[in-house]
Amino acid sequence: MVNPIRFFTERFPVAIGDIEELLGTALSQGGDYADLYFEYTVVNNLSLEEQIVKTAGRSINQGVGVRVIVGERSGYAYCDAIDATEIRRAAATAAHIASQPRAVGPVGVTIRRPEQNLYPVENIIGQQPIERRIELLERLDSSARGFDRRIREVQAGLADEYKVVMIATSTGVLIGDVQPLARMRVMCIADEDGNLQSGVSGGGGRLGIDHFTSDLVDRYAREAARQAVVQLDAREAPAGSMEVVLGPGWPGILLHEAVGHGLEADFNRKGSSAFSGMIGQRVASDLCTVVDEGTIPHRRGSLNIDDEGNPTSRTVLIEKGILRGYLQDRLSASLTGASLTGNGRRESYRHLPMPRMTNTYMTSGESDPEEIIRSVKRGLYAVQFGGGQVDITSGKFVFSASEAYLIEDGRLTAPVKGATLIGNGPQSLTRVTAVGNDLALDEGIGTCGKDGQSVPVGVGMPTIAISEMTVGGTK
Amino acid sequence: MIENLSSDLLARIVRMALDRGASDAEAIGISSSEFSVEVRLGEVEKLTEATSRGIGLRVLRHGRQASCSTSDTGEAAIEDLVSTAVDLASRTSVDEAATLPPASEMATNIPDLQICDPEVAAIPTATRVELAREAEAAARAADSRIVNSEGAAFSSVTSEVTLVSSAGFAGSYRSSLCSLAVAPIAREGQQMQVGYWGDRRRRLRDLQSAREIGEIAARRALRKLGARKVSTGTFPVVFENTAAEDLLRDLFEAVNGGAIFRRASFLVGRLGEAIASPLVTIVDDGILPGGSGSRPFDGDGLPSRRTVVINQGVLESYLLNSYTARKLNLPSTGNATRGLTGAPSIGVGNFFLAPGVSTPDEIIRSVPNGFYVTETIGFGFNPVTGDYSRGAAGWWISNGELAFPVEEVTIAGNLRDMLRGIEMTGDDLHLRGKIASPTIKIDRMTVSGD
Numbered sequence: 001m002v003n004p005i006r007f008f009t010e011r012f013p014v015a016i017g018d019i020e021e022l023l024g025t026a027l028s029q030g031g032d033y034a035d036l037y038f039e040y041t042v043v044n045n046l047s048l049e050e051q052i053v054k055t056a057g058r059s060i061n062q063g064v065g066v067r068v069i070v071g072e073r074s075g076y077a078y079c080d081a082i083d084a085t086e087i088r089r090a091a092a093t094a095a096h097i098a099s100q101p102r103a104v105g106p107v108g109v110t111i112r113r114p115e116q117n118l119y120p121v122e123n124i125i126g127q128q129p130i131e132r133r134i135e136l137l138e139r140l141d142s143s144a145r146g147f148d149r150r151i152r153e154v155q156a157g158l159a160d161e162y163k164v165v166m167i168a169t170s171t172g173v174l175i176g177d178v179q180p181l182a183r184m185r186v187m188c189i190a191d192e193d194g195n196l197q198s199g200v201s202g203g204g205g206r207l208g209i210d211h212f213t214s215d216l217v218d219r220y221a222r223e224a225a226r227q228a229v230v231q232l233d234a235r236e237a238p239a240g241s242m243e244v245v246l247g248p249g250w251p252g253i254l255l256h257e258a259v260g261h262g263l264e265a266d267f268n269r270k271g272s273s274a275f276s277g278m279i280g281q282r283v284a285s286d287l288c289t290v291v292d293e294g295t296i297p298h299r300r301g302s303l304n305i306d307d308e309g310n311p312t313s314r315t316v317l318i319e320k321g322i323l324r325g326y327l328q329d330r331l332s333a334s335l336t337g338a339s340l341t342g343n344g345r346r347e348s349y350r351h352l353p354m355p356r357m358t359n360t361y362m363t364s365g366e367s368d369p370e371e372i373i374r375s376v377k378r379g380l381y382a383v384q385f386g387g388g389q390v391d392i393t394s395g396k397f398v399f400s401a402s403e404a405y406l407i408e409d410g411r412l413t414a415p416v417k418g419a420t421l422i423g424n425g426p427q428s429l430t431r432v433t434a435v436g437n438d439l440a441l442d443e444g445i446g447t448c449g450k451d452g453q454s455v456p457v458g459v460g461m462p463t464i465a466i467s468e469m470t471v472g473g474t475k
Numbered sequence: 476m477i478e479n480l481s482s483d484l485l486a487r488i489v490r491m492a493l494d495r496g497a498s499d500a501e502a503i504g505i506s507s508s509e510f511s512v513e514v515r516l517g518e519v520e521k522l523t524e525a526t527s528r529g530i531g532l533r534v535l536r537h538g539r540q541a542s543c544s545t546s547d548t549g550e551a552a553i554e555d556l557v558s559t560a561v562d563l564a565s566r567t568s569v570d571e572a573a574t575l576p577p578a579s580e581m582a583t584n585i586p587d588l589q590i591c592d593p594e595v596a597a598i599p600t601a602t603r604v605e606l607a608r609e610a611e612a613a614a615r616a617a618d619s620r621i622v623n624s625e626g627a628a629f630s631s632v633t634s635e636v637t638l639v640s641s642a643g644f645a646g647s648y649r650s651s652l653c654s655l656a657v658a659p660i661a662r663e664g665q666q667m668q669v670g671y672w673g674d675r676r677r678r679l680r681d682l683q684s685a686r687e688i689g690e691i692a693a694r695r696a697l698r699k700l701g702a703r704k705v706s707t708g709t710f711p712v713v714f715e716n717t718a719a720e721d722l723l724r725d726l727f728e729a730v731n732g733g734a735i736f737r738r739a740s741f742l743v744g745r746l747g748e749a750i751a752s753p754l755v756t757i758v759d760d761g762i763l764p765g766g767s768g769s770r771p772f773d774g775d776g777l778p779s780r781r782t783v784v785i786n787q788g789v790l791e792s793y794l795l796n797s798y799t800a801r802k803l804n805l806p807s808t809g810n811a812t813r814g815l816t817g818a819p820s821i822g823v824g825n826f827f828l829a830p831g832v833s834t835p836d837e838i839i840r841s842v843p844n845g846f847y848v849t850e851t852i853g854f855g856f857n858p859v860t861g862d863y864s865r866g867a868a869g870w871w872i873s874n875g876e877l878a879f880p881v882e883e884v885t886i887a888g889n890l891r892d893m894l895r896g897i898e899m900t901g902d903d904l905h906l907r908g909k910i911a912s913p914t915i916k917i918d919r920m921t922v923s924g925d
Contacts, residue, residue, distance in 0.1 A: 045817070049737070052568035058559050059544040059816045060552065063527070072515075076523040080546040093524050130566045153737055189739055189859065196738060198859045237864070239887065239923035240707040270515070272625050272660055274667065352521060387854040389866075393625075393660055393669035394699070396883050398853035398866035420855035420864040420885050470704070472855065472864040472885025474921040 001120070004176025005111055008038050008166045012082040019168045020106035022084065025091040026068050027107065027170060030100035031075075033330075034107075036091075037065040037307065038082060038166040038176075039349040044126040048137040049155040056130065065349040066094040069331060073097050076352050109174040114304035115311055118297045119206035121180045125160035128209050133158055136212055140186045143221035150232065151225050152191040159183050167309035175309045181300065181456060182207050183445055186220050190228035197234075199227025200402075203443030205300045220443075227384060227403055230415050237404065237419035237473025243379035244421065244469045245372055245407065248440035250385055252461030255290055255360050256448065257388040257397040258425045259283070263317050263325075264343075264355040264450075265332035267392050274395030274426050275323065283323045284429030287365050290318040292327055294342055294358030300444040301359035301458035305342070308353050312342035317360075318429070329355040347453040357448060361460030365435025369463035372434045374410040380471050381405045381412055382421070395425035420472040428466065436463030480504030480528055480548065482647060485639040488557060492534050492641075495561045499535040499575045499641045503774075503813055504528065507634035508596065514607040515626035522600075531815035534560040538569040544815035573818075575775075576797040576807065578643035582772035582779075585646055589765045592678040595651035596633045603629045606655055606685045613689025614659035614670075620700065621693050625669060627657035636770075638813070644776035652767065653679055657689055661696040670696025675908050677765050695849075698870070702882035704924040705871060711845035712886055712920045713838055713872065716903050718848045719912035721865075723828060725890060726757070727910070728858040730784055730792075731821050732799030732810075741861035741891055742790060750790045751894035754831055757785040759794055761809060761824025768825040768909030774813025779824055782808045796821050828912040831900030835914040838899045840875035846922050847872050848886060861890040867922075884924040893917050 009015055019036065026034035045057040064087050065078040075097025077090040125133065140156040160183070166176040185202035201223035205211070246254060259275070267273035275283065284290070294312025296302050303312045308330045316324045326332075329344030332355060345356035373381060381404060388399030400420045405412040441460035448457040485502040492500035506528035513521040530553070531544040541563035545552045611627035630653070637647040656673025672692035674683040714722060734740035742750065761779030763769050770779055775797040782792050795803065796811030796819050812822035839847060852866035864887040870877040901914030 043816075052570055054567065054570050054573070055540050055542055055818050056563040056567050057542040057544075057816055058563065060556075061546050063546060073519055074521045076521065076525075078525045078527070080527050080529070080548070090525065097519070097522050130563070134566070153739070155737070189737070191738070196741075196743075196859050198739065198857070237887075239885075239921045241923075241925050270625070271623055272667075272669070350525070350527065352523065389853045391669065391852060393667050394702075394882065396852065396866065396868070398855070398885075400853055400855040400864065417860075417862050418855065418857055418864065419887065420853050420866055422853075422866040422883055422885050424883060470883065470885060470923055470925075472866070472887045472921075472923045474864075474887045474889075 002164060002178050004164050004166050004178055005174060007164050008082065014082060014084050018084040019174065020109055022087050022091050023107035023168060023170050024104045025088055026066055026095055027104045028101065029095040030098035030102060031068040031070045031095065033069040034170040035067050035308065036168040037349050039063060039163065041161060041163040042126060043159065043161045045159050046133050046137060047157040048141055051141055053134055053137065061348060063349040064090065066090045067352060068094045068097050070098045072335060074352055078349050107170050109168050109172050112173055112175045114175065114177055116295060116304050118295060118302050118304055119180060121206065121208040123208040123210055124162055124180050125182050125209045126162055132209065136217055139214065139217045140221045143218045144186060144188050144225040147222050147225035148229050150190045150192050150229060151188050153189040155187045157185045169309055173309055175305060177304045179303065180206050184212060184220060185445065186224045188224040188228045190232055192232050195232055197228045197231035199224040202445050205298045205444040206302060207298050230403060234415045234417045236475040237416040238380060238471055238475055239473040241468050241470050243376050244466045244471065245376060245379060245381045246461065246464050247383035248436065248438045248461060248463050250442040250459065251382060252361055252442065252459035253385050253388050253399050255362055255461060256357060256459050257390045257399055258423060258428045259290060259317065260357045260360045261390050262392055262395060262425050263327055265326040265328045266355050268326050269332045269336055273392050278323050281323055282321050283426050284318050284321040285432045286321040287435040288318055288321055288429050288432050289363045291316050291363065292357055292360045296359055299359050299441065299458045300446065300456045303358065306344045307346045308344035310340050310342045310344065312358055315341045327355045327357060329353055345455050347455055351453050354451065356450065356455050357457050359441065359458035359460065361439065361441060362462060364437050364439040364462045367434045367436050369436040369438050372436055372463055372465050373407060373412065376407045376410060376465065379407045381407050390425065396422065397425055398422045416473065422470045422472060428469065431467045432464050433467050434465040438462045480506050480530060480637055482637050482639050482645045485637055486645065488532055488553060489639055489641050491557045492532060492561055495557060496536060497534045497561055497564065498537050501533045501575060501640035503531045503815065504637040505634060505815060507632055509632040510603065511628060511630035512604050512607055513626050513628045514604065514611055516624055517608060519604055520626060529815045530556065532556055532560045533818065534564040535573060536564040538571060538573050539564050539567045540570060540573045540818065541567060542817050572798055572801040575640055575642040576777060581644040581776045582646060585648060585771045586762065588762055588769045588771055590677045590769050591649040592651045594679045595631050595653045598679065609685035610655055610657040610689040613686040614657050614693040617690055617693035618697055620661045620663055620697060621659045622662045623660040625658035625660065629655045638776055640776055646772050646776060648771050651677055653682060655682060655685060655688055657692045659693050659696050661700055663700040666700060668696050668699035675767060677767060681765060699868065699880050702868060702880035704883050705881055705922065706925050707923045709919050710922050711842050711916060711918055713842060713845065713847045713914065713916045715847065715849045716901060716905065716912055716914045718851055719915045720910050721851045723826060723910050723912050725856040727823055727826060729890065730794055732793050732795035732803060733821055734858055735793050736799050736802040739859050741859065745790050748790055749788045751785055751788045752897040753788040754900050755785050755788050755894060755897055756829040758783055758829060759824050759826045763825045766825040766906065768823055773809045774811035774819040777807055777809045780809045794821055823909050825906060826910045827904060827906060828900065830902050830904040830913045833899045833901055835901050835903050838901055838914055838916050839872055839877065841899065842872045843874055845872045846881065847877060863888050863890050863893065884922055886920045886922055888920040
């Protein structure tokens with residue numbers, strides 16, 4: 001296992017003494033706090049379509065971001081070169097956010113190790129022979145085509161990331177982590193007499209190549225093919241307000257959009273979220289407990305430490321319907337006197353950290369999922385979703401179903417076309433009337449965007465019933 | 476200051492790749508200086524300043540392709556970049572269409588498109604902060620119901636792109652972009668609404684004034700107060716010009732050559748057919764002077780150009796790069812875009828719907844009972860089928876008048892029908908970003924609410 005501190009200090013011209021001196025430079029104009037974020041990321045990509053491996057690629061992104069905080073103000077600068085001279089220039093730039101020059105010596109740092117080791121990975125994908133990775137893509141292709149003769153095109157991709165980070169803070173911490181991340185994706189197009197339909201599947205996490213067994217690869221391939229084929233027979237989706245049952249797993253994107261973003265501490269500190277000032281109030285039915293948990297082993301949204309060097313944790317956001325907490329980064333926590341939750345994340349060394357979700361899910365309830373469907377007279381059962389989005393301030397959120405069925409008299413009848421569902425964050429979960437005993441986490445392909453920054457996240461949910469939600473079909 | 480990634484360095488990288496077994500190679504260098512300031516409630520909240528650079532290398536070995544990049548421009552990293560790319564390109568499959576375009580197609584002169592304004596890099600920090608402050612102050616002063624703000628941001632970037640290929644192309648251009656945006660929050664009773672407005676330009680002098688940006692943003696927040704759901708039904712839908720941009724974004728996905736050769740678009744095989752109302756003419760112009768999407772050459776090194784995509788309702792062209800052009804046996808339209816990593820993909824130049832003759836007021840007045848959409852939310856468009864379903868907010872139109880604000884509804888249909896159903900186009904086209912549209916009226920869509 002690579003030691004991240006040694007990785008940076010031995011590979012690049014930056015000694016621990018330099019780091020201490022650089023923190024001093026960052027605080028040379030005043031400032032309450034400073035940190036340095038060192039990153040070295042190798043991304044490998046391999047993609048197949050038209051039954052051939054069209055491209056292979058490898059990118060190296062390396063650099064250092066320097067942040068200085070004064071009160072509510074943050075100064076930020078970064079450089080691509082990991083050497084003390086370039087970083088010093090960035091530190092001097094970031095320092096300008098403050099305006100009270102002072103003589104500051106080096107800031108001593110102590111090496112710490114993360115307290116958790118959530119993703120020890122053997123056989124990192126990028127270090128495997130490319131032939132082995134190509135085999136996986138070829139298997140996705142043949143397995144998807146074998147599912148149904150109407151599968152006409154298959155696109156398959158395998159991307160993996162190997163990120164080494166080191167964070168030095170003016171509170172005296174020097175800590176690092178090695179963060180592998182893998183993702184397999186397959187998209188199928190089914191064609192029946194010119195009726196074209198698509199299906200997407202895949203999965204991954206902080207995992208090595210051994211995770212992608214033949215069985216799993218076949219499952220992804222058949223799932224994408226199945227979705228495309230089901231859509232060939234889809235009717236128009238219904239329009240209007242109706243009862244909605246969401247299946248387990250990825251439909252948990254509901255939580256991410258309806259409550260997750262609205263509970264990020266930056267929006268609440270500023271009073272710009274529909275959830276501002278609602279701690280202790282009812283925001284969901286008492287069947288709902290929602291947590292954000294960055295500590296689930298090998299999950300895509302998990303981290304040993306967040307991008308500010310603090311341990312991730314399990315944060316209860318909603319407990320039996322009552323709003324309990326927000327997701328904090330260092331800045332919001334220190335300004336509001338809250339405890340850190342380990343949710344300070346950033347896309348790369350080129351970005352300032354901010355409060356972000358990790359893996360957000362609803363805990364299991366007691367209902368039998370089949371019983372939940374049987375209890376619905378007329379409604380929609382949605383099991384697969386594309387993306388979602390939320391307006392934090394008004395609380396309105398959407399998420400788009402890509403596979404859904406009509407429920408008529410307690411039975412699933414016809415598949416319907418994709419449709420967007422829209423709701424109001426603080427209200428939607430109050431309408432949850434049943435929570436299944438079948439909690440599932442998603443397969444590990446989610447990416448969340450906020451303020452132009454993308455980070456990997458996870459979601460999860462048991463089957464749930466919502467008494468009323470607006471479904472954006474055409475009929 | 477931008478440190479150059481000179482075409483000499485890139486030419487040397489291309490030669491290194493050829494020496495090691497590549498049959499063709501293409502190197503790209505991108506360097507940029509960025510600055511951004513965010514102000515909230517009058518105080519500076521974030522200040523970011525940095526320069527960065529990276530090199531990308533695409534290597535071909537007789538139809539086998541690989542692509543690598545690095546943000547480390549040191550000698551050892553370049554050595555690693557070349558050897559990795561050449562090695563990976565021996566492992567991929569032979570793709571007959573993967574070749575560099577011939578020298579005869581490539582850009583031979585670099586026109587001055589007025590896309591680099593030296594003023595953008597020269598603005599003093601204090602002025603940038605002041606612009607953001609002024610925009611936010613104007614928004615907050617507009618009305619007592621503007622009670623909060625998500626802040627205002629001024630940002631600017633100047634960059635230089637250099638592309639060198641073994642097919643005989645070497646070119647470089649500089650560009651600048653500056654933007655100013657603000658998001659005030661209005662409150663009335665329990666309802667909070669945010670309004671966004673901003674402008675984004677190549678040249679500082681083209682940027683809308685801070686005061687105007689602030690005032691428009693405030694109006695956009697205020698006009699949402701009191702919004703409610705409406706009943707489900709089928710109605711005419713008017714898209715305000717900025718909301719109509721989203722439809723053009725969707726249409727771009729469907730005319731993107733990548734989707735066409737993959738048969739992943741509802742517009743496959745429709746060239747020459749009437750696919751939209753005769754009022755619809757859509758152009759992609761990559762050489763519009765001062766345009767945010769203008770660039771002298773594309774990611775393949777081909778000259779940028781103006782392409783009529785839809786002419787009075789008839790689909791005349793897809794948007795193609797060299798690769799998709801070869802796959803479809805059509806000429807490239809010069810729409811290759813190239814980041815540091817990966818093969819060139821396809822992007823718009825300046826992509827817009829030509830303006831019509833009606834004023835937005837006339838369009839609204841023509842609707843007895845319908846929906847005026849000012850914002851859409853979500854990703855509910857499927858280019859394979861054309862199916863469209865998105866969240867929307869705006870105003871209800873009764874008897875030709877804006878009656879009350881609407882939110883938490885969806886609008887749905889199929890882009891195929893929506894294009895044919897465009898009954899009026901406005902005279903209010905404003906080319907701010909890369910994609911722009913005038914106000915449009917669509918005959919009928921399903922509005923879903925209560």
